[in-house]
Amino acid sequence: METQPLVSIIINNYNYDRFIAEAIDSALNQTYDSVEVVVVDDGSTDTSRSIIDGYGDQVVKVFKANGGQASALNAGFAASTGEIVCILDADDIFLPQKVSEVVDLFRANSEIGWVFTESTPVKTKALVNVERTEFYKNIFVNNSSESPKLVDFRSELKKAKLPNFTPSTSNLCFRRTFLEKIFPLPECKGSSGLAICDTYLNLLAVGLGAGYVTTRNLGIFRVHENNLYSTQSFDNKRRIYAEIRIATAYWMRIRFLEFNKLSKKLFSQGLSAYLASGSNLKDCKELIEKYFANLRFHERLEVNCVTFYYLLKSRLSKPV
Structure with a gap:
């Protein structure tokens, strides 16, 4: 790795005109110098594109028709050139030191493929009329002093054990x-637009290589009324969960057969949630049919038994 490797920050945006400028500014105002900011607008119908256009040649602009998060990330990755790639949702924020700390971790170990950080949740109203420099500084100086952990979870993931670190x-x-081992992502949008999302990406990353996990908050996760998952009702959360699990399981089996055991576990979890929710989502139904069509008889029996177990477990527990 070069002394100052180029870092691409890929921002994916859909109808977040009220947030996109702050996300872009946070990417441009890094303490690390060698940064390329790629902004993908996934067919927004608000004023997002005019805001993005206002940055001129400070950013690499990608304007495309709406295709969901996976489609937006594919377009951003194709347009990027950095040796290191960081992803930023348009409603979130990077602290100024984010890229610098991430690069230091990649420099520390040439064998790792990924670095997972943390972000502190902040409600949008808490960011109104706040002096940003001081606000970001307070988050940074009060950060965890715990050292990053080198994690190699590859053998466990192949045994269908799920990691307890699930970064957004x-x-x-x-x-x-x-990342070239995983991209392009399957452009499976689903009803939520998130059928293939960070779940697919971070699970495959953990399964394909070692990396660092740090508990340091190097960004802000913005909590607002339009957070697609965190603000949903229990029933909607369950439907989205089912869609993500089923799509992740299907494409994992199609593209990475070495994770077949995990794929069946994820599929059973998703199918049980789908059945419990009473959903009739067309995309989910098609993937369920395709998944079963690819299973041998004993695998179908196994998946049905595990699905029944998860379904029974969900009915015995209370929604949270």
Whole structure:
């Protein structure tokens, strides 16, 4: 890795004109110098594109028709050139030191493929009329002093054991050569637009290579009324969960057969949630049919038994 490797920050945006400028500014105002900011607008119908256009040649602009998060990330990755790639949702924010700390971790170990960070949740109203420099500084100086952990979870993932660290999109950073093993992502949008999202990406990353997990908050996760998952009702959360699990399981089996055991576990979890929710989502139904069509008889029996177990477990527990 070069002394100052180029870092691409890919921002994916859909109808977040009230947030996109702050996300772009946070990417441009890094303490690390060698940064390329790629902004993908996924067919917004608000004023997002005019705001993005206002940055001129400070950013690489990608305007495309709406295709969901996976489609937007594919377009951003194709337009980027950095040796390291960091992903930022348009409603989130990077602290100024984010890229610098991430690069230091990649420099520390040439064998790792990924770095997962943390972000502190902040309600939108808490960011109104606040002096940003001081606000960001307070988050940074009060950060965890715990050292990053080198994690190699590959053998466990192949045994279908799920990691207990599940970072959201804006906490994912990768070495480009490593990310090329996973991209392009399957452009499976689903009803939520998130059928293929950070779940697919971070699970495959953990399964394909070692990396660092740090508990340091190097960004802000903005909590607002339009957070697609966190603000949903229990029933809607369950439907989105089912869609993500089923799509992740299907494409994992199609593209990475070495994770077949995990794929069946994820599919059973998703199918049980789908059945419990009483959903009739066309995309989900099609993927369920395709998944079963690819299973041998004993695998179908196994998946049905595990699905029944998860379904029974969900009915015995209370919604949270």
